Amino acid sequence: MTNVKITIAGPRGRMGREAVKMVQETDGFELISVIDHKPEKVELRNVPIHTSIEECFQSNTPDVLIDLTVPEFGYKHTKTSIEHGVRPVVGTTGFTTDQLQELKELCEEKQIGAIIAPNFAVGAILMMKFSKMAAKYFPDVEIIELHHDQKLDAPSGTAIKTAEMIKEVRETKTQGHPDEKETLPGARGGDYDGMRIHSIRLPGLIAHQQVLFGADGQTLTIKHDSMNRASFMSGVKLSVETVLQLNTLVYGLENIIE
Ligand code: NAP
Numbered sequence: 001m002t003n004v005k006i007t008i009a010g011p012r013g014r015m016g017r018e019a020v021k022m023v024q025e026t027d028g029f030e031l032i033s034v035i036d037h038k039p040e041k042v043e044l045r046n047v048p049i050h051t052s053i054e055e056c057f058q059s060n061t062p063d064v065l066i067d068l069t070v071p072e073f074g075y076k077h078t079k080t081s082i083e084h085g086v087r088p089v090v091g092t093t094g095f096t097t098d099q100l101q102e103l104k105e106l107c108e109e110k111q112i113g114a115i116i117a118p119n120f121a122v123g124a125i126l127m128m129k130f131s132k133m134a135a136k137y138f139p140d141v142e143i144i145e146l147h148h149d150q151k152l153d154a155p156s157g158t159a160i161k162t163a164e165m166i167k168e169v170r171e172t173k174t175q176g177h178p179d180e181k182e183t184l185p186g187a188r189g190g191d192y193d194g195m196r197i198h199s200i201r202l203p204g205l206i207a208h209q210q211v212l213f214g215a216d217g218q219t220l221t222i223k224h225d226s227m228n229r230a231s232f233m234s235g236v237k238l239s240v241e242t243v244l245q246l247n248t249l250v251y252g253l254e255n256i257i258e
Helices: 014-025 053-059 071-083 097-110 122-135 157-167 229-243
Strands: 004-009 029-035 064-067 087-090 114-116 141-147 190-192 195-201 207-215 218-226 249-251
Touching (some): 014 029, 014 229, 029 053, 071 087, 071 097, 071 114, 097 249, 157 190
Parallel strands (some): 004 029, 064 087, 087 114, 141 195
Antiparallel strands (some): 141 207
């Protein structure tokens, strides 16, 4: 069997470094190049470094592009990959609904697979699935997501995805007192279909989320913590293996994990 040829965009980043290690240590995976806009800072040996995706695809075309960069370039990389017949596995968060829809349509037009996963940690996927189960019985829910203070987007992609999954089973409901007023703007968090999402940013954190349900006389809390970025790599590996079999865009790892 031939190796899966992989390019990683963002190899110097905290996620990118783990992905480089995972790809280099996985039998059957081959890191054929990386994309970094500051190539002088990349410390990898024996791996070609390209400053842009266009330059990369001119010299070698991988089977899969793993993108772990920033929303603006992540979107551009994903779109360019699909246009070039390269399957993207995207961990970068912060894509808009319109961008996701456009990429989905592009995959359908090109009949090519792509995976965009706001959270590659299997435990986080289970947290979302359990939250969806609970929301059927507990429609009053608030989400608290906690991340390191270098994160660019808020709320996290995982928090939005959790709210989306809950919305599938929960009747729209405005929570809290009908006359409640914020004396400090933002105190009640973001509003998603009546559910409140609160984003905490602090040094020392990695990626954490609590989903709190309340009902008469009882509460239920579902909680997940990623202690390090290695926690995401089994999901990246599974996504690389899976995307080769797809001819459509899958958004969310929960759609490929039973
Ligand atoms: P990070 O440490 O800031 O890494 C991002 C890297 O991308 C940096 O090295 C940055 O370089 C580089 N970069 C920026 N523009 C680029 C371009 N045009 N070409 C190539 N590289 C470029 O962030 P991180 O913690 O690794 O996270 C990366 C992304 O993954 C974020 O969107 C984050 O929210 C997301 N994330 C996803 C998961 C998941 O499970 N899906 C988990 C954690 C994080 P400079 O800093 O020098 O500009």
